Amino acid sequence: MNGPCCLAKLSTRAFPSLALNLRQRSRWMKTMAVHMSPREPSPELIAQLGKPPRMRTNPAFKKVQTPEFQSIFTPELKELVALFDKYDYELRIAGGAVRDILMSIPPKDIDLATTATPEQMKEMFEKEEVRMINANGEKHGTITPRINDKENFEVTTLRIDIRTDGRHAEVMYTTDWQLDANRRDLTINSMFLGFDGTVYDYFYGYDDLQERRVVFVGDADVRIKEDFLRILRYFRFYGRIAHEENNHDEATLAAIKENAGGLARISGERIWTELQKIVVGNYGPALLLEMHRCHLFEHIGLPVEPNLEEFERLCAALEHFEKPHYPILYMTGMLHSAEDAMAMHKRLKLSAYERDLARFITQEREKVGTEYTTLRDYQKLCLQKYIQRDYVEQLLKYSDKQELYNQLKSWVKPNFPIRGNALAEHGLKGIRLGLVMDELKLLWADSDFQLSHDDLVKKIPDVLEKIPSSPSKVKSMK
Incomplete structure (x- = not known):
C-alpha cells in the first residue's frame, strides 16, 4: 500500500474482496485516519x-x-x-x-x-x-x-x-x-x-x-451536509458581517432550504447556542424570519406556524428598552401558548430560568392591561411563590409598559414582617401554612406594605376561614 493516496480505492475494491462488513470498514478507516x-x-x-x-x-x-x-x-x-x-x-x-x-x-x-x-x-x-x-x-x-x-x-x-x-x-x-x-x-x-x-x-x-x-466555500450543499449546524452558523455570521438586512445569496438559501431537515439530527444544546447569538445580533429578528421562510422552525423547536404578528409587535416594543435583551424573550414572541414553550424547551434543552420565563410570559401576557393594570398589581405578582421579580419585569418589557417597568425596577421591596414560625404557633403547617402566608402577603401589599407583624397575626383567623381544612381541597386550590 502507498498510504492515504490508496484509501479511496481500498474502501471500494479491497474491502469487498475481503468480505468485511460495514462496521469493520468504518473502524479500519477511522484508525487509519487518526494515525x-x-x-x-x-x-x-x-x-x-x-x-x-x-x-x-x-x-x-x-x-x-x-x-x-x-x-x-x-x-x-x-x-x-x-x-x-x-x-x-x-x-x-x-x-x-x-x-x-x-x-x-x-x-x-x-x-x-x-x-x-x-x-x-x-x-x-x-x-x-x-x-x-x-x-x-x-x-x-x-x-x-x-x-x-x-x-x-x-x-x-x-x-x-x-x-x-x-x-x-x-x-x-x-x-x-x-x-x-x-x-x-x-x-x-x-x-x-x-x-x-x-x-x-x-x-x-x-x-x-x-x-x-x-x-460557503465551494458547494454550499456539500458544506452543509458535512455538518448541518452550518445552516445556523451561516445566519449567525450574516448578522456579524453583512451590511444589509436582506442581501442573502439565493443559491445559499436554496441549499439551506434543501437541507433544513438535517437540523433534526443536531442536539438541542448546540442549536440553542447558535440561536441565542443570532437573535440578539445584528438583524436578529429579520434573520429569524428568514429562517422561518427556509422551513427551519419545525426542526429547532419552534412552531411550524409561529405567532408572527406577536413577534413583530414584540420586536417593535423592545426597541423602547435598553439592550441587551434575553434571547429567550425574542423566542417567546414566536409562541402561541405555554404548551409551545414546553415543546421549545424539550427540543432546545433550555435552562430552568429560560423555560420558566417563557412559560410565565405565555401564561400571563393576556392579563396585562386587564387583570394587571397598576404598579400594585405587579408588585403583588412579585410576591407570589415561584415567581421571580425578574419574570415580572420581563413581562412588562415584553408588553411595552415602559412607565410601569421603570417604576417596578426602582421599587425597593420591603421585608415581609411575619415569619413561618409565627404561623406554626397557630397550628399551621405544610400546604395550609403556605396558603395563609400567600394571603397575608397580598393583604400586606394592599395596605401599601404598612401592616405590621401584629396586624398580620390578627388577620390569620379571617384568612383561615377562606382556606379549606381538607388536605384534598387544599391541593385542588394549588
Whole structure:
C-alpha cells in the first residue's frame, strides 16, 4: 500500500474482496485516519469535497501589520512560534482570528493550524518539556500546549474530512493548506495568517469580507451536509458581517432550504447556542424570519406556524428598552401558548430560568392591561411563590409598559414582617401554612406594605376561614 493516496480505492475494491462488513470498514478507516502520517490525498477523495471553489492564483497576496495583528504577540505566542520553527513545522493563525484582524477587531481567541501531526506535536512538546492539556482534543487532531504556565494554545493539524454524517467527521491529515481551507464552512473563515503578516486566502474570502458577503466555500450543499449546524452558523455570521438586512445569496438559501431537515439530527444544546447569538445580533429578528421562510422552525423547536404578528409587535416594543435583551424573550414572541414553550424547551434543552420565563410570559401576557393594570398589581405578582421579580419585569418589557417597568425596577421591596414560625404557633403547617402566608402577603401589599407583624397575626383567623381544612381541597386550590 502507498498510504492515504490508496484509501479511496481500498474502501471500494479491497474491502469487498475481503468480505468485511460495514462496521469493520468504518473502524479500519477511522484508525487509519487518526494515525496515518500526512500525505497527498487521492483525486477520488478530493472529489468528495464538491465542485472546486473559485480560487485565487496567488493565495499569499497580502501582508498586514495592523495594531490588531501586533496585539496577539504575547511572549508565550512568540515562544510557541519559535518552537515550531525550530522543528521545521509550519504554523499559522486560522479561522475567526484572521477574520477579526482583517476587520480591525482585536481577536479574543486565537486558533492555530499546523502541518505537524498530533504525534509529532506531542513528541516535540515532550522533548521541550512543554505541558499539554485537554487530551480529548487529540482525537480531532488538536493538541493544547500551555506555555510558561500562563497561556494555552489550541493547535490543530491540517486535515480533510473523509467521512461525515452531518454531525461528526472522520479526518485524514494533510500538509496541503488549500485542502484544509476547502473543508471549512464559509470563505471568510477559510483564511490563514502567517506570523510575518502574510494573509493566505485561497477562495477570495478577503474579497467577500470587504464586500460583506457570507457564502460557503465551494458547494454550499456539500458544506452543509458535512455538518448541518452550518445552516445556523451561516445566519449567525450574516448578522456579524453583512451590511444589509436582506442581501442573502439565493443559491445559499436554496441549499439551506434543501437541507433544513438535517437540523433534526443536531442536539438541542448546540442549536440553542447558535440561536441565542443570532437573535440578539445584528438583524436578529429579520434573520429569524428568514429562517422561518427556509422551513427551519419545525426542526429547532419552534412552531411550524409561529405567532408572527406577536413577534413583530414584540420586536417593535423592545426597541423602547435598553439592550441587551434575553434571547429567550425574542423566542417567546414566536409562541402561541405555554404548551409551545414546553415543546421549545424539550427540543432546545433550555435552562430552568429560560423555560420558566417563557412559560410565565405565555401564561400571563393576556392579563396585562386587564387583570394587571397598576404598579400594585405587579408588585403583588412579585410576591407570589415561584415567581421571580425578574419574570415580572420581563413581562412588562415584553408588553411595552415602559412607565410601569421603570417604576417596578426602582421599587425597593420591603421585608415581609411575619415569619413561618409565627404561623406554626397557630397550628399551621405544610400546604395550609403556605396558603395563609400567600394571603397575608397580598393583604400586606394592599395596605401599601404598612401592616405590621401584629396586624398580620390578627388577620390569620379571617384568612383561615377562606382556606379549606381538607388536605384534598387544599391541593385542588394549588
